[in-house]
Amino acid sequence: MRPFLLALAAGALFAVSLPPMNWEWAGWIALAPLLTAAVGRRPLESLGLGLLGGLFCGVLRAGWNRDTERLFWAYLPFLWLTLLFGGVALAAAWARRRAAGLPWVLFVTCLAVAGEWLTTWLPLPLNVALCQHRNLALIQIASVTGIWGISFLVWLVNAAIADATLQRGLWTKPLAIAAGLALLSWGYGMMTDPYANGLTTLPNIQQLPVAAIQDFTGDETGDLVQHASDGATDVDRDQMTRQAAKQGARLIVWSEECLGSAFRPDDPDDPTRALARKLHTSLVVGYSDDSRPRPFNCAAFIGPDGVVRGVHHKIHLYLGESRSVQRGGTPTAYRTALGRVGMEVCFDSCYTGVTRQIVRSGAQLIAMPNYDPPSPQGVLHELHGAMLPFRAVENQVPFVRADSNGRSQIIGADGRIVAQAALYAPNVLMGTVALGDGRGTFFTRCGDWLAYLCVIGAGIYGILFRNRAVSGRQRALRGAADTRPQSRPVPVD
Secondary structure, three states, rough: OOOHHHHHHHHHHHHHHHOOOOHHHHHOOOOHHHHHHHHHOOOOHHHHHHHHHHHHHHHHHHHHOOOOOHHHHHHHHEEEHHHHHHHHHHHHOOOOHHOOHHHHHHHHHHHHHHHHHHHHHHHOOHHHHHHOOOHHHOOOOOOHHHHHHHHHHHHHHHHHHHHHHHOOOOOEEEEEHHHHHHHHHHHHHHHHHHOOOOOOOOOOOOOEEEEEEEEOOOOOOOOHOOOOOOOHOOOOOOHHHHHHHHHOOOOOOOOOOOOOOOOOOOOOOOOOHHHHHHHHHEEEEEEEEEOOOOOEEEEEEEOOOEEEEEEEOOOOOOOHHHOOEEOOOOOOOEEEEEEEEEEOOOHHHHHHHHHHHHHHHOEEEEEEEOOOOOOOHHHHHHHHHHHHHHHHHHHHOOOOEEEEEEEEEEEEOOOOOEEOEEEEEEEEEEEEEOOOOOOOOOHHHHHOOOHHHHHHHHHHHHHHHHHHHHHHHHHHHHHHHHHHHOOOOOOOO
């Protein structure tokens, strides 16, 4: 019964550490009960406890809804979380029979981060670091390590707590090392965070007023939103854009495919291009073009003169989207009157590589038309929104994200959430961001190096532990042979 309760406690603690509750402290202890419960169990029991913890986390976050399609969207990220928890719990129990202390803690940590990196090959990447997306001082380390550094610290601290619990010690060497690394990372963030040091007040940092148009209509939310079931909400996107321009926004971002196939980027008389000229402001709009054999999911930058300065084609397509949309090519930044601006579309931001490529081409800001499917308790909106602070810090570039359904965001280059809209309601989201310098960071240049090291580290530790087990069995067999009674020779007369 005790292991069962510990697995449930792990799922509950991790659920409350995620948005919208954002109890960040819970993330530092959430996984320790699961690792403690898994050790000493048979393989299937350890696996089952991990699966139980992940599933319970999903139940608490996503709940239940009669709309099975929307419920599937909500539970999809927790499916990968469940598999990750199960695999780590199984491996932790296996390794504990061969090692304890720091080797075991490092093996569990490296294996867990390697597992997170492997989810980049799945339909929806997942990182436990999302529970720390508002911890500004800590996440600054992502400019060096990427999101993997924060995941590494979270797993390291949890594994060290589990090791101390199993050794019945209040303070162990692995726990001291884990706490020290976490404090060093926090100190690094305090020294390098531009806001903490007042760097954004310097005259050479350009401040840009921006806006995100959340053109919610309610016609796709079903019974997730009470008033939406009574019919669609009237939303005038052009009027919302005029309001943003009147309030001083120099860049206004619209949502993903909000114009459908109606936008004509090559037509100078296109109404959206004319609107940009009339308001004398820059627009980034989402639309679908007429390419063959399938259209591209596009984002276009329209300058204040009404000229289209650049078009981005969505690269990472979400699940069945690939059946109706072509995959885009290499992303880049475009020279505009505001500086060099890059664009992403929705799912592109879930992968570290797209933002890195854009910033390597000099991007000082990234505009992001977005559409997250409505889901119970807004799960997809919350988790996707928690990823953007990491993309911003990894490359020191601000984001403007416009989603028709909610959680539109304006994110500073240091990961600070400058402004964030409520779910399932129209909104003209306003904010001011400091443009990046276009040079990027160490992570921009070197990429997922820490994730690769964790894959290698987990493999090396796994081989060492396996060889140790084989050597132990061989020694046991030799010992049994040495203690076996020897037959005495028969005397001959």
